[in-house]
Amino acid sequence: MKKIFLAGAVLASLYSLAQVGVNTQNPQGIFNIDGKSSTNTTNPITGVPTNLQMTDDFIVKNTGATGIGTVPDNYAMLDIASSNKGILAPRVNLISNIYDLNADGDNNLSNQPQGLLVYNTGTALSKGYYFWDGSEWRVFDSSTSITPTFDGLVCASATLSPSGYANGIPYTGNLRVPYTGGNGGSYQTGGPINIHGLTIALRSGKLEYGEGELVFSVTGTPDTNNDFAITLNQAAVPFLASGQECTTMITNQKGADIKNIAFLGSLTLTSENGRSGYHLVGNTPDGKWSVRCFLPTNTDFSDVNLQLRYNGSASDPTTRDIIQNTTYMWGGGATTSGNQVRYPKNIWAGSNVNVSSLQTALAQNASNFPNWGDPGVYASSIPEYRLYHWTDFDTAGSKVFYTMEFMMGSSTPSAQATAVTCPSGTCTSTRVFFNLRQITAP
Incomplete structure (x- = not known):
């Protein structure tokens, strides 16, 4: 009967938000149990029990913060104090780094809460404390506690x-x-x-x-x-x-800025610069140059040419000079170089030179078919591998260097590009690949 009365008193006191003390007349929270195994000493001025008395107390503050052996710190929801005891975390057998403890019984790993802490006793993972980070069990680092030194x-x-x-x-x-x-x-x-x-x-x-x-x-x-x-x-x-x-x-050592962009696709219908045909276009990362694989209508797929275009704004000069080197390889290989080649603004053009004097690239119009580098990207119906390099010759302050890899393949290299072989404007029997790299020096 006394036990029932005591429980009722405790519940009534909690309900009324009063402080409840068990074995103490000076509770330090809304609920305080004094284990009575320590000396009961109280500050005679403040009436607050000393820390020595707190060693066996269980205290709950009105915030829900709980202290064991101490009044909980304002920053802690659980504060445990002891001079000769530790904390034992749950000991489990983690059979993998993505093991589901399945405490809720639904076999759903995603429900395992982040921050879950356990001690692994198994052998699949090394023994020690682990926490769940939301995607895997991560081990606490058990580094040596020696003072760090080096030579x-x-x-x-x-x-x-x-x-x-x-x-x-x-x-x-x-x-x-x-x-x-x-x-x-x-x-x-x-x-x-x-x-x-x-x-x-x-x-x-x-x-x-x-x-x-x-x-x-x-x-x-x-x-x-x-x-x-x-x-x-x-x-x-x-x-x-x-x-x-x-x-x-x-040391301030600025490295080169390297940007890479690749293009892959089939030849499609176009009529740029006055001549109809089929092409695939690629642009340098800065947009200042464009390259294309171009084939006039009714021309064999194996006769495709490469062309280059200088993309200038209204305020840019009408031409731009570059240094160029073009290499083409099949069963053999050859290279041509131009020490100074002049390209018109916003027109597809090409030059296949091997001289040191200034040359002007041939511009595309309604009747001609310029080639940048050796004409025809096939050799005896076999695709060539092309490697191109170019950079500004006369643009003040330019520090940009460009390279391009190219190859084209066709299942019908001897066929011609027509409305029949390229239905709806796409030559599906062709595959064109550009890999453009732009290197900017610091």
Whole structure:
């Protein structure tokens, strides 16, 4: 009867939002059970029990936060204090890194919540603590707790990635500094180095056993394009031993920008520059040049020519000079080169020269059939492999270089391109391939 009365009193008190204490007259939350195994000491001024008394308490605050052996911290939903005990997580046998514990019985792996923590006792995966990240079980790193040390930094071999930065342009990257003689110890972040608008700070990590590299984050907006030096000392790398500090250079090395684009398809009907026929067009990534495989109507598929077009705006010059090299290979091979070849603006044209003097490319019109490089991309009904290179000759400040790979195949190379062989304007018996690369120097 007394037990029933006590339970009713507790429930009534909770319902009225009063504080309830079991074995204590000074509850530290809405519900406080004092285990009474520790000394019951209370501060005579504040009336608050001392920490010594808290060691066996179970406390629930009005926020739902729970403390075991302590009043829960304001930032914690569960706060456990003990000087001689730990926490035992559920011990399970993980048979794979995507194993479903299936606690809800639906055999649906996607319902397994992220952050689930277990201790693996099985042998399929190494023993230890694991957490579910939403797609696989990830193991906690059991790194050695020894103090990190190494023989020394190799500051002369430091590298910055990305290697280029520009004054006034936000930058995010990493500085990597090699070291020797690491002992496998883990380390925390270091103090920041603030220089030329950039903040350089050691990322936390674990030393290799032997050679490795420290990684520093580099962020900010640089106020210079020049190289500069930084000193790596104990403030930047807390575990540096006396005499191990060194100076490294932050070197601005801008690499070339390389863009690649490919085109694959069949010849289709066209009437550009006054002559009808069938073609496939590819454009350089910057759009300044176009290449095409072109075949006039009623011409054998094996007689296809390559052509080049300079895509100029209204303010651009009416012509543009390039240096070109064209290579064609079949059972043998040959190359032609033009030291300075002039192409008209916005007209398909071609030049097959092997001279050092200025040449003007032939423009496409209603009657002619220019070829860029050797005419006909077939040799004895066998497809040739073409490799082309070109760059500006007279455009001030240009640092762009272009290359192109080309090949065309046809199941009927001796047939002609007509409305019959190319129904609805598409020559389905042909396959054309362009691979265009644009390289821009820094």
